[in-house]
Amino acid sequence: MANDSDSKRAYMLCHQAKRLNLPALFVTHNDARKFPNLKVGEARENFKFDKILCDVPCSGDGTVRKNNVIWKTFHMHMGHKLHELQREILIRGVELLKVGGRLTYSTCSFNPIENEAVVQSVLEHFKGKV
DSSP: OEEOSSHHHHHHHHHHHGGGTOSOOOEEOOOGGGOOOOEETTTTEEOOEEEEEEEOOOOOGGGTTTOHHHHHHOOTTTTHHHHHHHHHHHHHHHHTEEEEEEEEEEOSOOOTTTTHHHHHHHHHHTTTTO
């Protein structure tokens, strides 16, 4: 299962996945912060994922070497406006993860506000809960 909040990228994911000839792929188009609970079985329990990749929107400062536009418009506080969005996506990812599952948090940023600070905040949010 794959999800993208951008409809054009979700479409491209479907198009590119056809080349892989996968036996099963389900692409959704949702705001990851509000990804719906999927009900399974007769008991209609919430489905939990074994593995989740949270590749969150970021400032992209890690790509400045390949994209001069980012370098020209870059400001060291760019990550501040994305921190809460990234945090909310990661929280939802943790909520959807099975106990003992594996979650990977990913950005293309070097900014600690978008990386370590997000992870630390989410660890504090779930301290003693999961």
